[in-house]
Amino acid sequence: MNDTQSVDVDRIAADPTDVPDPIDRSSPRTIDVEFETTEVVAEVEPGVTYTYMTFDNQVPGxxxxxxxxxxxxxxxxxxxxxxxxxxxxLHAVRGPGGGAEASMVAPGETATFRFKATYPGAFVYHCAVPNLDYHISSGMFGLILVEPEEGLPSVDHEFYFGQNELYTTGEAGEEGHHDFDMEAMAAEEPTYVLMNGEKGAITGDGYGPETVSVGDTARVFFASGGPNLTSSFHPIGSVWEEVWPQGGIGSRPHENVQTTPVMPGSCTIATMRFEVPGPVKLVDHALSRVARKGFMGVIEAEGEANPEIFDPDPEPQSASA
Ligand SMILES: [Cu+2]
Structure with missing residues (x-):
């Protein structure tokens, strides 16, 4: 293994609370978006570096x-x-390549295209050059939400997460700089499967869990970049109250879903409530990806115990008469 390289970006993991505000207007508007593509060294976990490719120096974009x-x-x-x-x-674009040909840029170049968001939902965007699997694996994906005209119901919190897999020349946890491994990618045998591009970024071992209060509601926007693995997205210690499979707003949500599949190149919108204090661990229930390949995120609910719902240490009860 090569020595670790000095990092260009201290934190590659996107902040899950960095979610644009809900839209409260009743008429269309023209919006300017500018993305910069970057190739930067950052840590997958302490002591392990990798050359990421990103939109705006974060994963997901x-x-x-x-x-x-x-x-x-x-x-x-x-x-x-x-x-x-x-x-x-962008899967929200109706047009050739979702904008890919119109936005193809060599180093130092800039390109602009225009599209109209004609259908609502949560959609993946990703780099789509010929080696697109390499670029997506290295971090070039994210989510665009097209709100329906009537908006979305209000919730107490919104969070944004993404999943992708890294294929490297090292073993998970092996110190040093990991190079990209094309053969491992072709075989779909990743070294890491990650939430927000880093091992355990959104846990106490990383930048800390997200926090909510008992009684709160949350909406999760989840993008599966892949490039190859389908996520089995599950909240340990809770349930997805509503799921819009593939982010498909317009259909009725599925209710009380334990584990929802999120295919590569797709998203999900899922809601949950926090009725008892403690952690809700967001995992890919293909659990070797959690136990061995780094995937985990935590939302910590703080507040009063609710022993009617969950009591970790109940008083012995006498047999009822
Ligand atoms: Cu790219």
Whole structure:
């Protein structure tokens, strides 16, 4: 294994609370979005570095939020010091390649295309150059939410997470700089499967869990970049009260879902309530990815115990008469 490299970005994991505000207007608007593509060294976990590819130096890339009927002027700039071409394909775009050809940029170039968001839902975006699996694996994916005209019901919290797998020349946890491993990717045998691009980023071992209060509600936006694995997205110690499979707003949600599949190139929107204090662990229930490959995120509910719902240490009860 090579020595670790000095990092270009201290934190590659997107902040799950960095979610654009809900849209409260009743008419369409034109929105300008600018993304910069980057190739940067960061830590997968302490002592393990990797050269990520990103939109705006974070994994997943920034969450975008528009309203059905909005027009988006989308500008992609490929940083001059990069070594590869990049572009963007948004599944919210009706048009060739989801914008990929129109946004193809060599290092130092900028391109702009325009699209109208004609259907609501949560959609993946990703780099779509010929080696797109390599680029997505390395971090080039994210989520765009197209709100329906009537908006979404209000909740106490919104969180944004993404899942992808890294294919490297090292073993998980092996110190040093890990190079990309094309053969491992072709075989779909990842070294790491990660939430927000880092091992345990959204846990007490990383930047800390997200926190909510007992009684709160939350909506989770979840993007599966892949490039190859389907996530079996499950909240340990809770249930998804509602799930919009594939982020498909417009259909009725599934209710009381334990584990929802999120295919590569897809998203889910799921809601939950926190009725007792303690952690809710967000996992891929293909659990070797949690136990051995780094995937985990935690939402910690703080507040009063609710022993009627859950009592970890009940008083012995006498047999009823
Ligand atoms: Cu790319």
């Amino acid at each position: 920034p969450m975008l939020r528009v309203r059905k009927g909005d027009t988006v002027n989308f500008t992609v700039t490929n940083r001059e010091e990069n070594s590869m071409p990049h572009n963007i394909d």
